[in-house]
Amino acid sequence: MTAAAVGHAEGVNGLLSAGAGNLAEHRALLGPLPSLGPRVLLSMVGDSGLTGRGGGSFPTARKLTLVAGSGRAVLVANGAEGEPTSSKDRVLLLEAPHLVLDGLELAARAAGARRCVLVAPADLLDGVLAPAVAERRARVRLVAAPEGYVTGQETAVVAAADGRPALPFQPVQPIWRHGVAGRPTAVLNVETLAHIGLIARFGVAWFRSCGVPDDPGTRLLTISGAVRSQGVWEAPGGTPLGEVVQAAGGPSEPLQALLIGGYHGGWVPWDDSTARLPLTRAALEPRGAAPGAGAVVALAASSCGLQAAAGVVAYLAGESSGQCGPCVNGLPALARHLDALARGRERVDAVAELERLAGMVDGRGACRHPDGTARFVRSTLRTFRQEVALHRDGRCSGRLPSARPDRSMPWPPS
Amino acid sequence: MTNALWYFGRGFGVSALVLFSLVVVLGILTRAGRPLPGLPRVTVSTVHRTASLAALLFLALHVTTLLLDPFAQLRVVDVVLPFLAAYRPLWQGLGTLALDLVVVLVASSLLRHRLGLRAWRVLHWLAYLCWPFAVAHAVGIGTDNRSGWLLGVVTACVLAVLAAVGWRFTSRRFAAPVPPARVAPPSDLAGLR
């Protein structure tokens, strides 16, 4: 470990305490950008064990190294955040835009990138990011991310950064070889970049002093649903699920399950043993879940898990970009069967059909949208097995199946 | 002798037109996706290509024969540049245009992997221009040749192609699948927004 830490600002122990409204405040709080060289930066990021905070959990140093050799790399900061259950990127960009831009500048230096692009929702660009970029005269191109679930997918972000419509595509060569403007491209989540901004200043040991060995540092979590204080919270890696819920004020009513990782994530039933599970990849994988981008939704016991899940799959079906046959055909089919199951109106064995269709769409698209939807469906069937039995018996542990659903499903399907 | 050249020239021309009409119909069937009963899709695709090359061959014979026929007054320049011919320049010109387009269609299809999908697709739409020109040329070019059999053959070709094109542009089978309407996430799991 050769990097010299710049110093330790009082009270800065994570991203959310490093927020500043403008450049002057930011510099006053954190000091100037460290003048560390590319190799030192790369090794610091590597030693820190920082992994992607956009859902992929890919080791950040490796991503930067892949594009570093070329000398003509492009770095894209992904703040698109299409996932409705995640708001942490929005909050981070609002609270600490300069920290994100610091991280982008440092990551670009580490990767030898001469071009930086920041993709984010238009309202954030106008309100916060354009002024911040102007303040520091940064050479960062700002690109508005359109609304939509799949606009946060890596290839959609690359397309947007490349001036094309923000639709996922299937690259012939990997993005790290041929991406924006044909150059080696690395797409990093804005939270990941913010962490780099602090690691470069305060060092690897500081970063690793929080969290656990296989999930060092902190994570931004969006905690919503049946909790007393919904919001974005910063927690050390490896925080047990029970403490995560406590951070948001605890349950507002008895819970039955947590949805972890957003709509492409998985369910974990809520009980004393699962409350002790740390929010890490290793702990959640056997349960068919993963931290993802840190979105945690608490489902009340008074809700019907199948109805809620049916609503999610109907939403996901509508968010298909329509480019790929298996997705645009398969997701509405999944939505129809799950809806039928949720309403107690199965015409065929919906569980068998759902499993079959999930296998049919998984991996057969230009992006991970069908894969994530399949994962969510499978997790739903696994977690709410008892609910399925109840529904087949004409009952429901939550609202009655004949109750008006939140959104009407278009029927018959077009 | 010249009579023979004239008749052969027309014969090759009519054959080319019939084959090109078949090519258009097969091209549309290739796009139809699900197989016709008993017909593998790869066969439709292959016959489409083979027929187009056969049609090109007959077209070449049609042109060559007529170049050799003094009565047709066809010069080499008339084969590539339209509307310069001595005999019936308008109708001849349409034939020339159709031939030019056929050359573009065949060449671009042979090289489509080099051209890329988008460029090839745009060029291949020229088929919808090429075929009507060929039909107009066939109908308009002859005087004493408004004979029943020729009109009968041309009518059959036109009906077949119109039927296929009509089907192509009205059937939902050719429509790209559309995702269902976007809906809001369920309120229980909608996040903070």
Next chain:
Amino acid sequence: MAAELTIDWTRCEARGVCLDLLPGLLRPDDWGYPMAREPGRIVVTATDLPDADVAVRECPRMALRLARPS
């Protein structure tokens, strides 16, 4: 493994030519799109390689790619 066949899903329109040429490797899904018979990647053995090459060439949408391990 001789090669891997990948499908560009943004191009595929279920025309079905590859399904005819590679019946041992591919089957149609519920909507006519090609699906691997074996779960996972579409591995093309040396026996199927010539047919796979033809499929790549013949696909009307140029949606197939054959990646040979380098």
